[in-house]
Amino acid sequence: MSVLLTDLYQLTMLQGYFHQRMEETAVFEFFIRRLPPERNFFLAAGLEQVIDFLEDLAFTADELDWLSKTGRFRQEFVDYLAKLRFTGDVHAMPEGTVFFPHEPMLRVTAPLPEAQLVESRLINLLQFQTLIASKAARCVLAAPEKLLVDFGMRRAHGAEAGLLAARASYLAGFAGSATVLAGMTFDVPIFGTMAHSFIQAHDDEMQTFEQFAHANPDNVVLLLDTYDTEAAAKKTVALAPRLKQRGITIKGVRIDSGDLAEHARKVRRILDEGGLGQATIFASGNLDERTVRTLVESEAPIDGFGIGSRLDTSADAPYLDCVYKLQEYAGRPRRKRSEGKSTWPGRKQVFRFHDAEEMQRDVVTLEDDPLVAEPLLVPVMHGGQRLESPEKLSDVRKRTKGNLARLPRRLRSLEPASPAYPVEISPSLRRLAETVDARQSGQS
Amino acid sequence: MSVLLTDLYQLTMLQGYFHQRMEETAVFEFFIRRLPPERNFFLAAGLEQVIDFLEDLAFTADELDWLSKTGRFRQEFVDYLAKLRFTGDVHAMPEGTVFFPHEPMLRVTAPLPEAQLVESRLINLLQFQTLIASKAARCVLAAPEKLLVDFGMRRAHGAEAGLLAARASYLAGFAGSATVLAGMTFDVPIFGTMAHSFIQAHDDEMQTFEQFAHANPDNVVLLLDTYDTEAAAKKTVALAPRLKQRGITIKGVRIDSGDLAEHARKVRRILDEGGLGQATIFASGNLDERTVRTLVESEAPIDGFGIGSRLDTSADAPYLDCVYKLQEYAGRPRRKRSEGKSTWPGRKQVFRFHDAEEMQRDVVTLEDDPLVAEPLLVPVMHGGQRLESPEKLSDVRKRTKGNLARLPRRLRSLEPASPAYPVEISPSLRRLAETVDARQSGQS
Numbered sequence: 001m002s003v004l005l006t007d008l009y010q011l012t013m014l015q016g017y018f019h020q021r022m023e024e025t026a027v028f029e030f031f032i033r034r035l036p037p038e039r040n041f042f043l044a045a046g047l048e049q050v051i052d053f054l055e056d057l058a059f060t061a062d063e064l065d066w067l068s069k070t071g072r073f074r075q076e077f078v079d080y081l082a083k084l085r086f087t088g089d090v091h092a093m094p095e096g097t098v099f100f101p102h103e104p105m106l107r108v109t110a111p112l113p114e115a116q117l118v119e120s121r122l123i124n125l126l127q128f129q130t131l132i133a134s135k136a137a138r139c140v141l142a143a144p145e146k147l148l149v150d151f152g153m154r155r156a157h158g159a160e161a162g163l164l165a166a167r168a169s170y171l172a173g174f175a176g177s178a179t180v181l182a183g184m185t186f187d188v189p190i191f192g193t194m195a196h197s198f199i200q201a202h203d204d205e206m207q208t209f210e211q212f213a214h215a216n217p218d219n220v221v222l223l224l225d226t227y228d229t230e231a232a233a234k235k236t237v238a239l240a241p242r243l244k245q246r247g248i249t250i251k252g253v254r255i256d257s258g259d260l261a262e263h264a265r266k267v268r269r270i271l272d273e274g275g276l277g278q279a280t281i282f283a284s285g286n287l288d289e290r291t292v293r294t295l296v297e298s299e300a301p302i303d304g305f306g307i308g309s310r311l312d313t314s315a316d317a318p319y320l321d322c323v324y325k326l327q328e329y330a331g332r333p334r335r336k337r338s339e340g341k342s343t344w345p346g347r348k349q350v351f352r353f354h355d356a357e358e359m360q361r362d363v364v365t366l367e368d369d370p371l372v373a374e375p376l377l378v379p380v381m382h383g384g385q386r387l388e389s390p391e392k393l394s395d396v397r398k399r400t401k402g403n404l405a406r407l408p409r410r411l412r413s414l415e416p417a418s419p420a421y422p423v424e425i426s427p428s429l430r431r432l433a434e435t436v437d438a439r440q441s442g443q444s
Numbered sequence: 445m446s447v448l449l450t451d452l453y454q455l456t457m458l459q460g461y462f463h464q465r466m467e468e469t470a471v472f473e474f475f476i477r478r479l480p481p482e483r484n485f486f487l488a489a490g491l492e493q494v495i496d497f498l499e500d501l502a503f504t505a506d507e508l509d510w511l512s513k514t515g516r517f518r519q520e521f522v523d524y525l526a527k528l529r530f531t532g533d534v535h536a537m538p539e540g541t542v543f544f545p546h547e548p549m550l551r552v553t554a555p556l557p558e559a560q561l562v563e564s565r566l567i568n569l570l571q572f573q574t575l576i577a578s579k580a581a582r583c584v585l586a587a588p589e590k591l592l593v594d595f596g597m598r599r600a601h602g603a604e605a606g607l608l609a610a611r612a613s614y615l616a617g618f619a620g621s622a623t624v625l626a627g628m629t630f631d632v633p634i635f636g637t638m639a640h641s642f643i644q645a646h647d648d649e650m651q652t653f654e655q656f657a658h659a660n661p662d663n664v665v666l667l668l669d670t671y672d673t674e675a676a677a678k679k680t681v682a683l684a685p686r687l688k689q690r691g692i693t694i695k696g697v698r699i700d701s702g703d704l705a706e707h708a709r710k711v712r713r714i715l716d717e718g719g720l721g722q723a724t725i726f727a728s729g730n731l732d733e734r735t736v737r738t739l740v741e742s743e744a745p746i747d748g749f750g751i752g753s754r755l756d757t758s759a760d761a762p763y764l765d766c767v768y769k770l771q772e773y774a775g776r777p778r779r780k781r782s783e784g785k786s787t788w789p790g791r792k793q794v795f796r797f798h799d800a801e802e803m804q805r806d807v808v809t810l811e812d813d814p815l816v817a818e819p820l821l822v823p824v825m826h827g828g829q830r831l832e833s834p835e836k837l838s839d840v841r842k843r844t845k846g847n848l849a850r851l852p853r854r855l856r857s858l859e860p861a862s863p864a865y866p867v868e869i870s871p872s873l874r875r876l877a878e879t880v881d882a883r884q885s886g887q888s
Contacts, residue, residue: 005597005623006625128602162568195457198461319759
C-alpha cells in the first residue's frame with residue numbers, strides 16, 4: 001500500500017520538523033481509551049501487517065513527483081522524503097494477547113519524523129484487526145464447541161477489510177473463512193459450497209444437488225432453504241443412496257433463513273431417520289455472538305455457524321477509540337492535556353499478575369521499573385528490521401486460546417463484567433505525570 | 445485486487461456449472477432490501493470501481509497454480525478458469541443517484557459462470573461506497589453551508605476503505621479529505637495542517653505555531669486545544685502581526701476537544717478582537733451528522749467540520765442489507781422464496797416520476813415495459829467493455845446536488861420520514877412473480 005495512504009497533516013508536520021531539523025528520538029504509543037459498551041477486553045491483532053508496513057516504508061518516484069506538483073512542499077523537503085525509511089524500534093504485545101483500555105499495545109521509538117509519519121496507517125492496521133479479533137473472540141466464547149466460519153467478505157468495508165477480517169477471526173479461534181484469498185495469503189482454511197443462485201439457475205432442486213455432488217464429490221454440503229427447507233432435507237435423504245453407489249458422501253447441509261433452531265431440529269430428525277446421522281447441520285443468516293449464543297443455549301442441533309456482516313463490520317462497535325500518542329521527545333516525557341483526552345506520559349510497560357488459573361490484574365508502569373510480573377510488551381523491531389520471522393497463525397491461535405482460558409469468568413460473558421478487570425497505574429507513572437504537568441503548566 | 449477475493453462457493457458453483465456446461469445467459473441484480481433505521485434514502489456510489497473490476501477480471505498463473513494445489517478443483521476446470529473473462533453487459537444507476545430499497549441499482553447480464561463469479565467483490569465494492577456516500581449526504585444536508593472534510597482514514601476498515609471513503613464522501617458533497625492518496629488517485633482536494641503531537645514535541649506552543657507557519661506559509665491553520673484553547677487563541681492573535689511582516693496570513697484555527705460551540709464562541713471573539721476576523725474556525729472530534737446539526741442549529745461560529753470515524757465506518761449503520769440475486773437464467777425468470785428473503789423476478793427497470801421541483805414516486809417495473817418516466821438504469825458496459833470513459837467526480841457531484849435538491853422535504857431530515865418515499869411494484873412485475881411462483885411450486 002502506498003505511503004500516501006496517510007493524512008495530509010503528517011506531511012505538513014514533517015515539513016515543519018524538517019524546517020527545524022527536529023530529528024531526535026520520539027516515543028509514540030498506541031492504546032485504546034475505552035471499551036465499547038458490552039465489551040470486556042480486546043484481543044491484540046494486526047502486528048504482522050504493521051511490521052511489514054514499517055519495513056517496506058518508502059516513497060516511490062511517482063509519489064514524490066506528485067507531491068512536488070501539489071505546490072505544498074519545497075523541493076528540498078521532497079528530496080528528503082525520497083531517502084526516508086523507518087529505522088526505529090518497536091515493542092508490542094504479541095498478537096493473540098488479551099488487553100485493556102489505557103494499556104499501550106505497541107510502542108514506536110524512532111526519529112521524530114519517522115515515528116510521526118507512520119501514525120495514520122499504523123492506527124488503520126492495528127485498529128481493524130484488533131476490532132475484528134475482539135469481536136470474533138466473543139463468538140468463540142459464546143460457542144466454544146462449534147465450527148465457526150467467517151462469511152463476511154462481501155459486506156466488509158472494501159478488499160483489505162474482507163481479507164484481514166478472515167485473518168483476524170481465524171487467529172481469534174474461528175475454524176476458517178469463506179474468503180479464498182485468505183487461504184492463499186495466510187493459509188486460513190477455507191469453506192464454501194453453494195448459494196441459492198446455484199439452485200435457482202436449475203429447474204429441479206434434487207437434480208441440482210446431485211449434479212453439485214458429482215462436480216464437487218469431496219465437499220458435498222447442500223443448501224436447503226431456497227424453496228422449502230424440510231422438503232429439501234427429504235430430497236437429501238432420497239439422494240444419499242444414489243451418491244453412495246458412486247462413492248460420494250453427503251457431508252452436511254446448510255440452512256440460511258427462517259427460525260434456524262426450529263428448522264435445524266426438523267432437518268436433524270429427517271436426516272437421522274434417513275440414515276444420515278453423520279451429516280452435519282450448518283447455519284447462517286445475519287448471525288452474531290448473541291444470536292449464536294441463543295441457538296447454542298436452546299440446544300438446537302447445529303454443528304457450525306457462518307458469521308458474516310456483523311462480524312466483519314463489528315456491527316455493534318464499528319470502531320475503537322484508539323490513538324497513537326507522543327509520550328516522549330528528545331528524552332523528555334510529554335503529555336497531551338486536551339479536555340477529556342489527556343494521556344499518561346513516558347515509555348510504558350504493562351505487567352500482568354496471574355495465579356495458577358486466572359489473570360488477576362494489570363499494572364501500567366514505566367519501562368524501566370523493576371520487573372515484578374509478566375511484561376506484555378516485547379521487542380519486535382530494532383533499527384527498522386523485524387527481530388523474528390513472521391509468527392505462524394497456528395502459534396497465535398494457541399496464544400489466544402491460552403489467554404481466553406485465563407480470562408476471569410465474569411469477563412467471558414457477553415455482558416459487561418462487573419467489576420471490570422483491574423488496570424492500575426503505577427505510582428512511578430503517576431509521579432511522572434505530575435512532574436510533566438508542573439513543567440508544562442507554563443503553556444496554559 | 446486478486447480475483448480470489450471471493451467466496452469459495454463461487455468457485456465450487458462454477459465447477460458445478462462447468463461440469464454441466466451451464467453457460468447460458470444469466471441476469472443478476474444488486475439491490476438493498478431495507479433502509480437502516482433513521483435513513484431515508486441511499487446515494488449510489490462505487491460503480492466506477494465495479495467497472496474497473498469487471499474489465500480487469502482474470503486469474504493469474506500463481507492463482508491458478510494455487511487453486512490446483514488445493515485439490516478441490518479438476519485440472520480441466522482450472523484450465524477453463526485461465527481463459528475466463530467478463531464478457532457481459534451491465535446496466536446501472538449513475539453514481540450520485542438517490543435510490544430506495546428493492547430498486548435494482550445495477551444489473552449484470554452475462555454467461556452464468558461470469559455473472560456468478562463476480563458476486564462477492566461486486567457487493568463488496570457497491571455496498572461500501574453507497575454506505576459512505578449515503579452517510580455523507582446526511583452530513584451535507586445537516587450543514588449545507590459548511591466546509592466538510594473527511595478525517596476518517598485511520599479508523600476506516602483497512603486501506604481500501606480509507607481511500608474509497610474519501611471518494612464516496614467527496615462525490616456526496618464533501619469539500620475533500622485528509623487522505624493524501626485520495627488526492628493522488630481521484631483528485632479529491634486534500635486538507636490538513638497539524639496534530640497535537642507536533643505541538644507536544646516542541647517546548648513552547650507559540651514558537652511551534654510560528655515555526656509551522658514558516659514551514660507551511662500557504663497553509664497556516666493552527667490547532668488550539670493541546671493545552672488551553674483560549675490561551676492558544678490569544679497566542680495566535682499575538683503571532684499574527686509578526687507573520688504578516690513576513691507575508692504570511694493565518695488562514696484559520698482548529699478546535700478538537702471540549703464543548704466545541706462554547707470554545708468556538710470564545711475563540712471567535714478573541715480572533716475578531718485581535719484583528720483576525722478573516723481567520724476561519726474548523727472543528728473536529730467524534731462528529732457525525734447529528735452533532736454537526738446541533739452545532740449548526742446553535743449558531744456556533746464554526747466554518748467547517750472534520751468528520752472521521754463515524755463517517756468512514758457509517759457507525760450507526762455499518763452495513764447495508766444488500767444482495768445480488770439471480771433474476772433470470774436461459775430466458776426464464778427466477779425467484780428465490782426463502783422465508784423473509786423472497787425477490788422480484790426478471791429484468792427490471794426503475795421509473796422516477798417528478799414534478800418541476802421534487803421527486804414524487806418510483807415504480808419498479810420490467811425492462812421492456814413502455815417508458816413512462818425517467819429510467820434510472822442506463823447501459824454502462826457492453827460485451828465486457830465500458831461504454832463511456834470514467835465519469836469525472838465533478839460531474840458526479842453535480843448529479844448528487846441535483847438529486848438532493850429534488851428530494852421531498854421530509855426525506856431531507858435526519859429523522860425517519862413519514863410517509864417513506866413511495867416505491868411501487870408495477871402490475872406487470874407482480875404478474876410475472878405470480879407466473880414464476882406457479883411454475884416453481886413444484887419445488888416445495
